Amino acid sequence: MIPLRLKVDTDAIDPYVVRLRSFEGMPQPPDNCGFLDAALETADGETALFAGATGNLRVFGVDPSELDGDIVFVVPSRKTAHRLIRASSPHNTLLITERCDQLCVMCSQPPKKQHVNMFPFFETAVLLAPENSTIGLSGGEPTLFKSELFDFLRETMARRHDIDFHILTNAQHFGRADLAELRDLDLSRILWGVPVYSSAGAIHDQIVGKQGAFEQVRKNLSVLCEAGARIELRTVLMKPNAPGLLDLAKFVAVTLPFTDTWAIMQLENIGYGRQNWGSLFFDSSLGFDLVGKALDFAVSRGINTKLYNFPLCTVPADYRVFAPSTISDWKRAYVADCADCDLRTECGGFFEWHPKAHGYGRFGVA
Numbered sequence: 001m002i003p004l005r006l007k008v009d010t011d012a013i014d015p016y017v018v019r020l021r022s023f024e025g026m027p028q029p030p031d032n033c034g035f036l037d038a039a040l041e042t043a044d045g046e047t048a049l050f051a052g053a054t055g056n057l058r059v060f061g062v063d064p065s066e067l068d069g070d071i072v073f074v075v076p077s078r079k080t081a082h083r084l085i086r087a088s089s090p091h092n093t094l095l096i097t098e099r100c101d102q103l104c105v106m107c108s109q110p111p112k113k114q115h116v117n118m119f120p121f122f123e124t125a126v127l128l129a130p131e132n133s134t135i136g137l138s139g140g141e142p143t144l145f146k147s148e149l150f151d152f153l154r155e156t157m158a159r160r161h162d163i164d165f166h167i168l169t170n171a172q173h174f175g176r177a178d179l180a181e182l183r184d185l186d187l188s189r190i191l192w193g194v195p196v197y198s199s200a201g202a203i204h205d206q207i208v209g210k211q212g213a214f215e216q217v218r219k220n221l222s223v224l225c226e227a228g229a230r231i232e233l234r235t236v237l238m239k240p241n242a243p244g245l246l247d248l249a250k251f252v253a254v255t256l257p258f259t260d261t262w263a264i265m266q267l268e269n270i271g272y273g274r275q276n277w278g279s280l281f282f283d284s285s286l287g288f289d290l291v292g293k294a295l296d297f298a299v300s301r302g303i304n305t306k307l308y309n310f311p312l313c314t315v316p317a318d319y320r321v322f323a324p325s326t327i328s329d330w331k332r333a334y335v336a337d338c339a340d341c342d343l344r345t346e347c348g349g350f351f352e353w354h355p356k357a358h359g360y361g362r363f364g365v366a
């Protein structure tokens with residue numbers, strides 16, 4: 001797995017954001033080496049020393065050429081640096097908060113009570129990001145800090161016209177009073193990922209652990225639509241909601257036709273998803289009929305429907321076109337049986353933490 005947290009040493013006292021530049025093969029740093037850049041001075045295989053206006057930063061155990069252009073958040077007291085934005089990756093996500101007002105049965109990152117305001121650091125990071133990046137914002141629930149989030153979006157989008165955002169939100173906290181703020185943003189550059197698990201309110205509410213959540217998300221999706229927001233509906237496929245997937249497809253087609261994408265997603269084996277794996281994991285390789293019917297219906301109604309996190313060989317050949325590789329590079333892995341697979345370059349494989357006995361009854365390409 002690609003390390004996102006680095007062991008470092010620095011003279012600084014307070015946390016800061018800096019962009020690392022290796023400038024290998026160049027006699028001296030180029031003119032665009034800015035105040036928030038630290039350039040590689042020396043490297044000996046174990047340690048790399050970066051220096052800049054923010055001071056010296058010694059990074060341990062990573063080839064410095066792999067860090068070129070990365071934007072890191074340095075916490076001197078912990079001797080760590082978090083790679084907020086990796087220059088070589090299209091999968092960069094900033095964790096806005098670990099707080100959440102829902103408690104989903106399969107939550108990959110169970111919520112915590114404490115919150116640290118990272119917006120000022122994230123703003124710096126986004127301003128330093130590579131050109132034409134799409135940056136993910138997630139949580140917890142980012143809109144628990146809605147006014148700070150709007151300020152952050154307004155500021156960064158005004159200063160970086162080439163940057164787009166993908167924001168994961170449970171959409172519980174919007175209202176018509178937000179229309180003006182939403183419309184003030186260039187909504188063509190933001191994709192809002194909103195989970196909807198079932199067209200049956202009781203099932204959705206049970207999955208997210210919050211009574212009334214379905215009614216609220218339904219109402220607030222209308223608000224987002226009225227504002228002109230782009231919506232990616234996200235449905236994690238599990239035993240409790242798999243039988244109702246076709247009904248959900250009909251609901252999406254009739255009630256939410258403005259949806260940009262409907263993503264049907266396989267379950268992640270981490271957090272509560274791991275704790276509740278036995279009661280949640282739906283083997284879509286054997287039960288694909290339910291998925292296929294829902295997908296056929298949604299596609300026939302013009303809904304752009306995708307299968308996220310489905311190993312390609314577990315999907316019937318005719319449907320593989322709907323299953324892009326979606327697992328981020330830093331957490332993607334393959335099992336031993338994948339070694340000689342012809343589909344490997346197109347297949348997103350598994351989450352790094354998926355059990356090696358993968359649990360799919362039909363697996364591998366015949």
Ligand code: SF4
Pocket residue numbers: 311312313314334335337338341342343344347348349363364365
């Ligand atoms: S065998 Fe592995 S690489 Fe091939 S399609 Fe299946 S999961 Fe993907």
